[in-house]
Amino acid sequence: MRNVALHLTLNSLLIGALIASCVTPQQKRQMDDDIYRLQTKVLELESSINQSKSTDQKVGEVNNRTIASTSSDVERIGIEVKRMKGDIDALKVGVQTGQMPGQEAPQEGSIAAQLAEIKSRLETVESQQKELLQSSEKGAPSSKKTADKKPQGSKSADFESLKTAYDRKHFKEVAEDAPNVLKKTKGREREQTLMMYGESLMKLQRPKEAALQFNELVELKPGEKQLAVAKLRLGDAFKAMGDKDTSQLFYEEVATKYAGTAEGEKAKKALKAKK
Helix, strand or coil: CCHHHHHHHHHHHHHHHHHHHHCCCHHHHHHHHHHHHHHHHHHHHHHHHHHHHHHHHHHHHHHHHHHHHHHHHHHHHHHHHHHHHHHHHHHHHHHHHHHHHHHCCCCCCCCCHHHHHHHHHHHHHHHHHHHHHHHHHHHCCCCCCHHHHCCEEEECCCCHHHHHHCCCCHHHHHHHHHHHHHCCCCHHHHHHHHHHHHHHHHHHCHHHHHHHHHHHHHHHHCCCCHHHHHHHHHHHHHHHHHHHHHCCCCCCHHHCCCCCCCCHHHHHHHHHHHH
C-alpha cells in the first residue's frame, strides 16, 4: 500500500512538472496544495496500517496468553476433581465402616467400634456354643443301664408321622422320635425336623438340648427365613438357661440383620424387655 501511494505521488509530481510551463501561478499553488494533501493522506494511511498491525499483534498475544491460562486452569481443575473423587470414595468407605479417613482406630461409639464389639461377642458365643456341645457330649449317659432308661422313640417313625405329632402338639412324642427321623432325612426335611425337635424341647422346658438342635440347624445354612427363626430361638434358649448376655447377642443380630421381619420385631421386643 505504501509503494502504491508513493508511486501515485511521484506520478503526480511528474505530471505537475510537465504541465508547469502552461499553468498560471494560481493553478500551480492549487496543484501544490493537492499534492500536499495527497502526501498527508498517504502518511495517514501508513500510520493506520501500522497501528492495525500492532493491534492485531497485541490481540494475538493476549489470546495466546488467555488460551495458555485457560489450559492451565482446566488441568488444575481436572486434578482437583480427581482429588475430590478420591475424598468422596474414602468418605463412602468411612460411612459404611464407621471409621473416617485419617483415623488410626475406630472412635468409641462409631459403627466400626460397634461392629468390632459385636464381632468379638459373636466369637465368644461361638466359643461358648462349642463348650456347650462338648459338655453335652461328655455328660451323655454312657452306661447301658442309664441308656435303657432314656426313651428311644419309635424306630419306624418317619418325617410325616413326626410332623403329624408336632401339629397335634405331641411334643414329648416328637422329642422321642426326632433322633431316629434325623438319621433318615436330608435337605429340607432335615431342616424342618431339627426345627420341630428344637421347638418341642423348648416346650418341654429343655432349653439346653433345644439350643443344640437350633445350632445344628444354623450350621446347615438354611434359607434366610428359617435361619432368622433358628437364631431367634437360640436367643430364647440361652435366655431360658439364664445366660442373658449370650441371648442378647443373638437378639441383637436378628434385630439388625433381619430388621423389618417378624423375627426382627420379636428380637427388638426381647431386647427392650431385658432393659
